[in-house]
Amino acid sequence: MNAQTLRQNGGVVALIAILLFNAAFTPNFLQLQTLFVNISQVATIAIVAMGMTLVIATGGIDLSVGAIMALSGAMAPLIFQSEFGTAYPALGLTAAFVFPLIVACMCGLFNGALISVLRVQPIIATLILFISGRGIAQVLTNGNLQTFKNPAFSYLGTGKVLGLPFQGWLALAIAVVLFWVVKRTSFGRYLLAVGGNEKAAQLSGGPVKTVKIGAYVICAFLSGIAGLIVVAINSASDAARNGNLMELDAIAAAVVGGALLQGGRAPIFGAILGAIIIQLVKYTLLANGVEDEVALIAKAFIIVLAVYVQQARKE
Amino acid sequence: MQPLVSMHGINKAFSGVPALQSASLEVAPGEVHGLIGQNGAGKSTFIKVLTGVYRRDAGTVQFDGHDSTVTCPRDAQATGIATIYQELNLVPLRSVTENVTLGYEPKRMGVLIDWPKAHRRTREILSRFGIDIDVRAPLGSYSTAIQQLVAIARAVSLDAKLVIMDEPTSSLDANEVETLFGVIRGLRDAGVSVLYVSHFLDELFAVCDRVTIMRDGQTVGTRNIGETSKLGLIADMLGRNPEDIEAAGMTEFGGGQAKLGEILLEAKGVSTGNRLLEFDLTVHRGEIVGLGGLLGAGRTEAARAIFGVDALTKGAMTFKGAPSAPANPSDAINEGIGFLTEDRKAEGIVPDMSVRENLTLALLPKLTKNGQIDRAQEKELVEGYIKSLGIKTADMDQPIRELSGGNQQKVLLARWLATEPDLLILDEPTRGVDVGAKLEIQAIIRDYVDKGFGVVLISSEFEELVEGADRIVVLQDGYSVSELQNPGITENALVKAIAHHYEREAAE
Structure with missing residues (x-):
């Protein structure tokens, strides 16, 4: 294999290397249970990373994803445990999905409007909700851990379809839809054009503002879904921890998956690959008794490596 | 030595x-x-x-x-x-x-x-x-x-x-x-x-x-x-x-045809700020109107005004007989105006996108049905333009940055021709392009005008303007100051018009 193909398929090679390492050294790695654990963990990272990939494709960044997860996650139990929710379980359940996601989309709209209309730098614009979003979530829940028993809602995080975790299938379905959006729709085309050369896109009649806002709304919407999944997995909502540091995992997964921070590329399945690699590295280290803090360092190392491989594309 | x-x-x-x-x-x-x-x-x-x-x-x-x-x-x-x-x-x-x-x-x-x-x-x-x-x-x-x-x-x-x-x-x-x-x-x-x-x-x-x-x-x-x-x-x-x-001549523009159609664009007293102060222009169907002037005379600003990039602060325009005030490029494109920008790299190509994607960028709304791009139609169209403009590319999915400057320019020209605009504004269409591609691009432009469309041509090369334009409007410091009519324009006449000092009314 020559250097060119190695660079282009670095992610896949890394994944195979990690899998081989685990098969050889990690006890009980080749168990179905391991697969379930990893799929249910990776799904949330992957879902958020795909949204992040779209935002990065426009040349932006979204730091507020973790806070939006906390916000939507905090709202859901409040709704289905409210008087209304207990009186009309079906309606309450629907509302527990719909309202948090609407709020998430509005967060995205807020981010997008700041960035494309008021021309605030993405890192600053999304910092606002990064800080305040989690705060709002904690205010809503009075800072309490909300536990609940609601099998219908928990299906989102614990259900199985064809023997595999539901959220894994959900992530896959989202990937297929987004892949189609990027490859086949004019929104996807404009998304890449805006990231590749915003001026050229605008002078060719591209709806630059709408496209940017769209990317942030989709990213926020997906973060909202991820927030609900985390709450469903735990049967509890902890506004202080839900989605904590998710922005870093999502950015890392997107970059490892081949997104360029200057924009113009949106590798959707790359984001999933990146999420899997990050999750597996975390798992490998934990399963082999390496401490959490060291795992963070390993994660940083992967990001450096991914960026290095991207840079080496020259010549 | x-x-x-x-x-x-x-x-x-x-x-x-x-x-x-x-x-x-x-x-x-x-x-x-x-x-x-x-x-x-x-x-x-x-x-x-x-x-x-x-x-x-x-x-x-x-x-x-x-x-x-x-x-x-x-x-x-x-x-x-x-x-x-x-x-x-x-x-x-x-x-x-x-x-x-x-x-x-x-x-x-x-x-x-x-x-x-x-x-x-x-x-x-x-x-x-x-x-x-x-x-x-x-x-x-x-x-x-x-x-x-x-x-x-x-x-x-x-x-x-x-x-x-x-x-x-x-x-x-x-x-x-x-x-x-x-x-x-x-x-x-x-x-x-x-x-x-x-x-x-x-x-x-x-x-x-x-x-x-x-x-x-x-x-x-x-x-x-x-x-x-x-x-x-x-x-x-x-x-x-x-x-x-x-025997073939240096350029193939061969300007100076007199069969003019109806008025396509009329701009009166247009201003967009301190770089374009008072600009008048009339373009007929079947006509190439050149904009002459020194760097900073307001030629590109005039093009931006017509294309809706810069908002008008004064004056008015009519296009195809109706008042025209595009608020952004997308409006202008819908009205039937195209604008090939001067700076190919900064404002033209999306370097990492393919020739195909670059070529159809301005045409996307027309290629899209229910949000989805009609790929078959897109491919057919791109193939047609690659052939008819002689674009040298390995295949239509090659990234445009790998093409030579002349071929990139042809792709951008095709981007605008594909929208079939009634008026095409070309800002330095042959800058940084080799002689062969230049002749081809000039021939394409003449061909296009002969179909009854209008072209506004901006060029710093006097030769290109003199031989290419049917009429030249000369700008100076943001004002349109004079007009030369082909046949009969010589490079010397153009230089003289550009260099001549025009007195402006005291009111300005």
Whole structure:
């Protein structure tokens, strides 16, 4: 294999290397249970990373994803445990999905409007909700851990379809839809054009503002879904921890998956690959008794490596 | 005499495709040496091999009598090779001084920059070029022309033995070109060699001693400028007979047809701020209207006003008989206006996207059904344009950045032709494009106008305007000041109109 193909398929090679390492050294790695654990963990990272990939494709960044997860996650139990929710379980359940996601989309709209209309730098614009979003979530829940028993809602995080975790299938379905959006729709085309050369896109009649806002709304919407999944997995909502540091995992997964921070590329399945690699590295280290803090360092190392491989594309 | 630069048998291939095939070049000390060739002939690659940006696959490079060991641009600078690239490599937000002295700042006590000395040295360097500006101001606050001269000043200040200039005049006006030529002659007299890459043949005759011609990655030959002619050089570049070219004429515009259609666009007293103050223009169907004027006269601003990029502060426009006030490019495109921008790299191509995606960018709304792009229709359309415009690309999914400048320009032209606009604005459509592609582009434009559409042509090349436009509107300092009608316009008449000082009404 020559250097060119190695660079282009670095992610896949890394994944195979990690899998081989685990098969050889990690006890009980080749168990179905391991697969379930990893799929249910990776799904949330992957879902958020795909949204992040779209935002990065426009040349932006979204730091507020973790806070939006906390916000939507905090709202859901409040709704289905409210008087209304207990009186009309079906309606309450629907509302527990719909309202948090609407709020998430509005967060995205807020981010997008700041960035494309008021021309605030993405890192600053999304910092606002990064800080305040989690705060709002904690205010809503009075800072309490909300536990609940609601099998219908928990299906989102614990259900199985064809023997595999539901959220894994959900992530896959989202990937297929987004892949189609990027490859086949004019929104996807404009998304890449805006990231590749915003001026050229605008002078060719591209709806630059709408496209940017769209990317942030989709990213926020997906973060909202991820927030609900985390709450469903735990049967509890902890506004202080839900989605904590998710922005870093999502950015890392997107970059490892081949997104360029200057924009113009949106590798959707790359984001999933990146999420899997990050999750597996975390798992490998934990399963082999390496401490959490060291795992963070390993994660940083992967990001450096991914960026290095991207840079080496020259010549 | 021993040559300063001696390159022989240079080969370089990019992923298997040869860009240079046993190319050679010799530059004598204290000589101004021209390097010409069509786009894609390998000039840029050749220079980048010399300056260490690319590693050669084969061949020898000698500089100043020694085998060159240059492996990166910084090395090149250290051995005495200074390069001014087509795209300026400067920092617009920092001061002129910082840009000129970047990396070579005079130091005090080892670490602190000696600012008074740095400013003084910068002023000294710039004064040799006849530039007197505030060196503390950010570079970006000056015109492109000044920025270009600053880049040259920086290069020269680094005690270069060889200065490479890649299309240095493409954004300079006539006076600034003269200043530059003065500087080049000064360098030559001081024993510094200049390697001068340009598409403008007139410039070669004005300033070069010898010219090396390249074609298809090979060196065709080196000519003494006194012993050749413009036609001879073009023939060398194209690999054709001089007689054939003469028979066909230099450009294929052949302007001056009189069968005008109805009025397509009318602009009256248009202003968009202090760069475009009062602009009148009428374009008929079947007509190419040229906009003439110096750099900064308001030609590009006029185009931006018509295309809805800049909002009008005064005046009004009608298009196809109805009032027109596009709020953005998308409106203008819907009305039937296209705008090929001047700066291909910054405002035209999306470099990482394919030829196909670049070509259909302005057409997307029409190619889309229920949000989904009609791929079959898109492919068919792109294939058609690649064929009809003779775009040289491996296939339609090749990234556009891998194409030569001329072919990129053709793709962008196709982007606008595909929207089938009634009015097409072309801002420097043949800048940085080789002679062959230029003729083709001009023929395409004439063809388009003959179908009953209108064209507004902006060009800094007088020849292109005079031969290409049916009528020329001359701008000066943001005002449209006069109008020339073809047939009968000569280059001299145009220069006279541009240079003439017009009195403006006291009310303005």
